[in-house]
Amino acid sequence: MNLPSGIRKRRIYRVTLVGLVVNLFLSAGKLVAGIAGRSGAMVADAVHSVSDAATDLVVIAFARISAKPGDATHAYGHGKFETLAAILVALALAAVGGGVLVHAVRAIRDVAHGEVLPRPGVVALVAAVVSIAVKEALYRYTIRAAREVESASMAANAWHHRSDALSSLGTLAGIGCAYFLGERWRIADPIAALAVAACIFKVVFDLLRAGVDELLERSLPAATEDEIRRIAAGEAEVRSVRLLRTRRLGPAIAVELHLCVEGAMTVVRSHALSLRLERRLRERFGPDTLVVVHAEPCEPEAGHGAR
Secondary structure, X not given: OOOOHHHXXXXXXXXXXXXXXXXXXXXXXXXXXXXXXXXXXXHHHHHHHHHHHHHHHHHHHHHHHHOOOOOOOOOOOOOHHHHHXXXXXXXXXXXXXXXXXXXXXXXXXXXXXXXXXXXXXXXXXXXXXXXXXXXXXXXXXXXXXXXXXXXXXXXXXXXXXXXXXXXXXXXXXXXHHHHHOOHHHOOHHHHHHXXXXXXXXXXXXXXXXXXXXXXXXXOOOHHHHHHHHHHHHOXXXXXXXXXXXXXXXXXXXXXXXXXXXXXXXXXXXXXXXXXXXXXXXXXXXXXXXXXXXXXXXXXXXXXXXXX
């Protein structure tokens, strides 16, 4: 969905603000439940939800910056600030995964040394169930909006919500075993947490790889470039596409085309061709698409070889 930057920014604000409010209430509820229910896993889960609220603020702040048009210091716009926000959210998610991992390893070590983990209360069990339902719903709400507005930072934040749901799922498994099956099964809590940490690190890897690829000017997928070539070749004056360069600029893309045209084409016709291509590409890929079209004669000039 190709939306104007103003509408897109408002959509990101609205969806992320919903997540922020939900995370604040959920964090407070899980903290109370963890303390009252004597569950260290639930207290850790509450901290995870606080980190979700913090990343909501990051997304909101960077959405405002990335929506700004180009200026004297950022001639190509501020779209990559959103990419930076996605990377920051991924790093925050990595820190959460690290915390879950460390907490689980310590608990397993304590059990190995003969310590008996405390039996949690039923309030912690209920809080885990509520957290899973709420965070999964929040993930689906956010990821759907992220795909509609093509926001990397919102997608990263959505996975942060799901990581909280996974964390709560591990917490539920551990609390359930500890509550219903007795002392011997209380180690299930930290073991489940290890699996949750592995899932979180996989998400972090995928998010960081996508963000770094964009910052390092990775070209668009081959299928997208092929579509751009077909659009250009659809113009009658274009004999071939000699050069195509593409990259992402946050939510937008940049396209540079070198076209082979008839050598006798006038400047006026060449300019009209460029305008038509720019319009067609923006209709397909969004109004913020940066397009540069260079028309050159198919016949090499004297003394110059064809490129």
